Amino acid sequence: MKRVLYILLLVVIYWYVSAFSLLLFHSPSVVSQPKQEAPPPAKEAGGVFISGTSAGDAETLNWILAADSASLSYAGHTVDPLVTYDNEWRLQLRTAARDVEVSEDGLVYTVTIRDDLRWSDGSKVTAEDYAYTLESLMFSDWLNYPYKSDWQEEVGGETVFVTPQVVDETTFTITRQTVYPEFIYTVRNLVPYPKYIAVKYEGDVEAFTQAPEFNNLTYTGNLGPYKFKEWLRNDKFVVERNPDYYLGKDSGAPYFAQYIVKLFGTSATAHAALEAGDITYTGIDPDKVSKFKKMEWINVYTVPTTGYLFLAYNLRDNGWEGLKIKEVRQALSLAVSKELIIEQVLYGFGEPAFSFIPKVSPWYVAEGVAQYGVKPLLDEEKAKELLLNAGYDKPVKLTLVTNAGNDERENIGYLVKERLSAIGIEVELKFVPWATLLRKYLMNKTLGTDEEARYNNGVGAVSEEPWDLMVMGFSTNPLSPSGQDVFYSTTGGLNFFGYSNTQVDELFRKAKSAEALDEGARKELYAELSRLISEEQPVDFLAFQLANAGFQKNVRGIEPGINMGYNYHLWYFE
Amino acid sequence: MRKTWLKDYIIKRLFYAVIIAWGILTITFIMVRVGPSSPADKYLANLAARGEEPAQVIEAIEARYGLDKPLHEQYISYVGNLARGDWGWSFSTSMPVTELIKTHWIYSFQLILLSTILAALVGILIGIYSAVRQYSKTDYIATFFSFIGISIPNFWLGVMLILLFAVQLGLFKTYYDTAVPLFSLANLKQLILPVVTLGTGMMAGYTRYTRSAMLDNLRKDFVRTARAKGLPETTVIGKHVFRNAVLPLVTIIMFDLGSIVFGGAYLTEIIFGIPGLGRISFNAIFADDYAVVVAVTLISAFLVLLINLATDIAYAYLDPRIRYD
């Protein structure tokens, strides 16, 4: 027995040692080059595009159940929305035959889809599929679609769903009872589920969750540039070229044989992979950009994003009472230098923000918007003066909270502390885990009641733990800024800092009503909102972040901009 | 040889193993479900923006995964399903738990197997050498070397190795490529860095043990006899001394293999991007995915128990003095 074990051990060792030594002596060349297959002539499909990410794996491919953006992005390679936008917000038709039409009164939306869309079993994709997806899936109780409130409206004090209606095989309408001009953006994003498969699981959410067709994207037909191939959890997501892609009929798009999303544990390893040529693309952290710009085999594109960072002021009763005074908030905003933050924390990759509408948005206006935090509204003396006038000349001690582990936000916390100490405000920094931040600092409820904690239980509610300042980040939809009312209107679901201003509420209401149907009028409304909010300073808007995308030099067809992925099916290797 | 008591002993141990495994299962299950966070957490921020009630949303999400039923109901149905071979659905990765484990265990296993072999091989050789040439300069150097292995934090070593060999020198790919077939030389090549990282950490244990076991045996009478007989030194050491030390060594090797499949290699896996069970189980913890956590803990525990039992049985056969009762 002993002998057998001994021999076995020796054999195994011998085998692997010889295998190892073979490898070590027969290594291929050491040159560090991008490891691509021989690049094909332009416009002929070939090559593997590897996109590196360290943001985490998707949760599911059954996207109607998902709330994380990764899931939606994975599935998005296999099914297109009705319409998308290029970098100048010009419409790019996808599965829609033409743009969504809106009736004069703003209540009826008509969608016409293309004639040549097919599911994997060959059957036609019809308006029936779209209507079914809306009515029987997204609006249903049993499925509990996370974003169903996008399709709801308030009528006579009740929350009801909009009404989809099939007109013919390729046309359907959605009828509202209230006007909401920016509803069109929601409609344009619509992606259908196949009715013929979904009916099998109707009513049973557990079976639907586990449905193999939806979890393996086997139904997608010609609806997307790629077809699902493989998903090795926490490692990679692989899709392969869809030769039947409806947009590829004449052009032969897409031009990559495979598109892989490769997951990395940290951004450092993703960067190393890009540098070594093992992946085609990844996002580059701000402090590494200059290093990557020096590499001749890498192209780095700096593009705007829809994310912005801000400093929230706690206007609820468990925050510093001074914050309820507009002048005090202005004073604080006068002291915090946005350019310093952009320079020190974002390494220059940001633009100062003064309202929630970014420069890239068609609704952006700069006139009249108070630019706190930048000269001339960067003035410590003036800040101290304002504080004095409001009655706060003695030193004040405030608590700043943000989520631990997020370097950017922590750094901003430090900088804010430094700047505020110059005007006599001592700041204590508290970094807490994200879940704790959500539960104990964001969620609030009215004391002495039994109600469930929510992110906004009305102005009188307070969070479990007291706080004064919070560094946070939100993302905005540049096309429909009215959606930001969740943060800034009195009843906004995410208005965790308790801001309430009737004028702001009114402006938001108007922006979402028939009064905003006319684009000129809407722009005016947004301009006024920006001006008002920037004067009110319910939060100190800090910066809109810029992102950096690093690509191997041999990728062609890239148009850098805010929506640079819109034409990714036309990219190719040279 | 006849060991009538052995059968009873094995049955008793198996019985204990089942009880222990069940105990672990229950404890883990309760711990996961009792924690303050819930899989619905990541939905909360997103969804509140739309004005939904967090409580209602949490309820809805949990209903989707069957998490809204009372604890004991969940437990009973879980154990029942377990017995039928259905280990549940992992909601953080949207696949059946059995599938998940089946797809990923091989990556952990090959890493651990090779690391253990490397560690054992090098460790044992150093141990033998060190015992035979005790207190010589080479003994110190060799021991020092194996100590270095155990002292370097392996997560730091991994990052350094990647930086040096993959990025600067370009000898290896910067990440583990799962497209490469498992039983190929290319796969072995890309395992070199992770195996070195993990293996060096395990080496010193083998060195130490071998050294002391060899030292113990070197003083025994049978060695003097063998030398007196005129046998060459290598035979004395290699054949006689070493063989007495080898069985416990194999035990240690097997134990290492079994016990760190599920989690010990986590850091190495994360740094090199190997999608093994270590990563899966840790991600499951962070995502509150109880089905995966319980399954992994259970399998790991059972493996360890079985290996312990196998070891004890092997010992009973090999050392006639031992008797368990």
Add this chain to the structure above:
Amino acid sequence: MTKKGIKQLAGKVGGIKNLILIPLATLWLLTLLLDIFFVERIFSPLGYLYLALGIVVLLYVVWPLYTSRRLVQYYWQRVKRNRLAVLGLGFILFLILLAIFGPLFTPDPTAANFEGKNMPPVGFSSEESIYNAGTGQFITKATSGSWEHPLGTDNKGRDLLAMIVSGAGVSLQVGLLATGIAVALGTLIGVVSAYLGGKVDNILMRFTDIMMTFPFFLLLVFIIFIFGPSLAFIVLVIGLTGWTGVARLIRSETLSLRTREFILAAKALGASDGRIILAHLVPNVVSLIVVIATLSIPGVILAEAALSFIGLGDPAVTSWGMILRAGQQSLDITWWVAVVPGVMLFLTVLAFNFVGDGLRDAFDPRSSV
């Protein structure tokens, strides 16, 4: 209380040390309960662990060592011959001094200063580029190390030397405390189990089995993830999950001890079980305990570093693992932030390993040091 009376009482509980232990332990427990239920903080959670460890170590380690000075000298001679062990001991001493006196000479490790961020150590220079969104160009600034920050600064401008000093304190504390708990618990269980044998042994060993089969690191991550990372809690959890190896080793040693003549003699003389365990068995496994403890400390330190590295460390505390975690992101541009704590961890672990090995060789009667 007469001297004789005290001696009698001591006899009942197994020794005078135990007699002193009882009132101290009760006092400790009372203070703890008071703290939890009634009064505002008297001591921090970490403080309680220190107190407990301090009492035990004073009574059972320092006192015996003091009374048997000749023995201590004998062993010290043996240890001294192992040069690596002496080197290790020297380094550990240096660390202790660093941890205690370092903070007096270094700036606050949490003081962020963005003007001076990413400074390299003395003798090196690096560059930093800031992007200008308006022009699309970079403004590059070169910085070189200065004696003001001898080891450089991290990406928030915190002095690395100060952070290392703070980390030294953390690692030593965690090492000491967690190992203390693990060893104390393991010894107790091991000795009791081996001595009493039979059913007690069975149950205790099954319990140890259960604890052993739990994948250790997974369990650690799990508990801390659920209940939140605080240093005292981490120490407690590492201690409470790491005792199994100790228990096993002590048990086998005790098993071989209990058949020895001096134990049989004590039994024949009518000594109680408690007395035999505490007055005869434990002191004889002390050398083994010391070796095990010294060799467990590196594992504990690495466990804490690993936890911090994956983000489960106490965010309010600067530990080496935490510095490593921040540093490994920018290894290619600010390498010193990752290299220095890595080297420190390495040297510390190495030192403890050398000392432990040296002690083991010194205590082993068979080796001819």
